[in-house]
Structure formats: C-alpha cells, structure tokens
Amino acid sequence: MAQRFEHVRHPGDERDRLTCLDCGFIAYENPKVVVGAVVELDGGLLLCRRAIEPRANFWTIPAGYMELGETAAEGAAREAWEEAQVRIAIDGVLAVYSIARIGQVQIIFRARLAEPGFAAGPESLEVRRFAWEDVPWDELAFPSVHWALRAWHRTRLGPLPAAEQNPEEDARGMRGLGGGAE
C-alpha cells in the first residue's frame, strides 16, 4: 500500500495542504495541543522520569497530547493518571506556551492531589516528589518544563496570576507585536 501524499495548493486556499494523490483526501495539518500539569504535594512538586524517547531518563511534568472528546483540563488529568498514577484537582491555567517550530501549543495547569498516592505509569521509570531546592534542573526533559516549574514557583499556592507565555524562546508573537508576556 504505497502512500502518495503531497502538499497541493487547492482553489481558494492560501496554503498547500497534504493531499492524497490517489483519492484526493486532504489531511489538514494543524498545531497540536499538549496538556499538562504542575502538581503540588506538601509544598513540593511531582516529576516523572521518562521511560520513552524523546529524552528518556530525563524528568518532566505529566503531559501529553490532548485527545478528541475531552477538555484541556480533562486531558491534563488523564495524563497525570497515565504517567504518575495520580488523581489531580486543577486550580487553573498556569501557562500557555507556543512552540511554533514543532507546531505545538502547550496548556499547563496548576494542580494538587485530589487523592493520596502516586506511582510510575507505563511511560515513566519513576515518579518522585521534589522539594523546590531539590529540583534536578540539569536533568529536566524540555525547556517548557523549566518554564512551567518557575511559573509555578512564583505563586505556589497563592492566587493564580495571568497565564505565562514563553519566557525565553518562540514568543515571537509577543515581541513582534510590542506586547509583553510578563
């Protein structure tokens, strides 16, 4: 079964679209939504050591692709269960990070445990509570994990401020428009 998909410009459209040359099906390519949560526990936070690539063995917050049929918060709660076997209660939106070069938007929530207990899910080697002083900064999986942890630390259990946007990279929309994320 050969796949013959190419990017084709269709009448009235402004962009090329991935199109099956055999049947004409258009596979629209859109940014994908990653949902995740910084989960507080006894003043510290939960991190998962990744069992899978990319960045296996590095630490991350529970996060993953949002699926159809769920809200962003439901997706974050599902990922927390899948990766850290933890039931979470969500406070609100902590951050919205756009990673344009990989077509990704991350919606990160601030959360705490709704029930006691956590454990490594199938995609994690280990789940551990870290005090802020013990966060393994050099072993975090992605820049956005750094950003989200720092955004969390600025407020911890206080009122949630405005959602942070990319503090370091890819905040082109902000810079280009003269606005400021912070």
Next chain:
Amino acid sequence: MAQRFEHVRHPGDERDRLTCLDCGFIAYENPKVVVGAVVELDGGLLLCRRAIEPRANFWTIPAGYMELGETAAEGAAREAWEEAQVRIAIDGVLAVYSIARIGQVQIIFRARLAEPGFAAGPESLEVRRFAWEDVPWDELAFPSVHWALRAWHRTRLGPLPAAEQNPEEDARGMRGLGGGAE
C-alpha cells in the same frame, strides 16, 4: 477518486484512527486550536459582523484556526488583521475555553490597537467599536464570545487575572475534578 477512510484500531493504540483503506495513511484527528482576541479601543471593544456561515450576520471577536508555523499570539494577530484589518498589541491570555463536543480549544487574548484604524476584512460584513453598554448581546455569534467579553469586562485595563475557563458549559474537567474555574 473515491475516498475510503474508516476508523481502524491499530496495534498498540488505544483509539480508532481515521485510516485510508487503500494506502494505509493514518489521518490523526486532534483537537483544533482557535485563537482570537478581545480588542479594546477607547474603553470599548471591536466586534466583527460575520460575512460567512456559521452564524453569518452575527457579531464576533476576531478569531479563527491557528495555523502551523505561528504562535498562538501570532495567530490571534493574523486573524485580527484578516477579519478586522487591525494591528493589535497583545496584553496576555484572557481565557482558555475547551469545547469538547466539537474538538476545539479556544485561546483568547486581551489586546489593544497597536496602530489606529480598522475595517471589514473579507470574512466580515462590518467592523464596529461598541461601548460596553451597547454590546449586542442577542446578536453574538457564539457562547464563547459572550464569555470572552464578560471576562474582558471584569478587568478591562487592569492587571490580567488567571485565564478564565468555560464558565457555563463543557467545563467538565473542572467540575469533575473538584477544582474551580473561577
């Protein structure tokens, strides 16, 4: 060119995926991101009367599907230009609304004019500044436009609070998890 796509369960996956029965191509279906902005002008706000379905003739904020290669803020600025011919400066994230039944996540920014001037783009019949007292509540296109305008009005030009989530419907993640959107 007949299209023979069906939902098929693939090995190791937890969900059926839209698959071409001829060539095996999998078209992953993910939630789509809508980006938009509540744009302030002289203490009032800009609304567009829609030229296209759905909800032609009804009023909306400038918003549309985020495209690959742009940040959420860039997408909102692009839509503001396309629909209201206005250059905006973005303050930050005003709201994140999940509409699970249609597989949509809306990221709504608070913005103001970066340059004077606005006009109807090709998808708008009319663009107008409304004072808060004159907002045509009965002629708004979508529930999320109601929500976003009210979220804007609660703070206007003050500091942005935490991003609002769905106040009325589809906030299942919030309710089910014991958290609170507001």
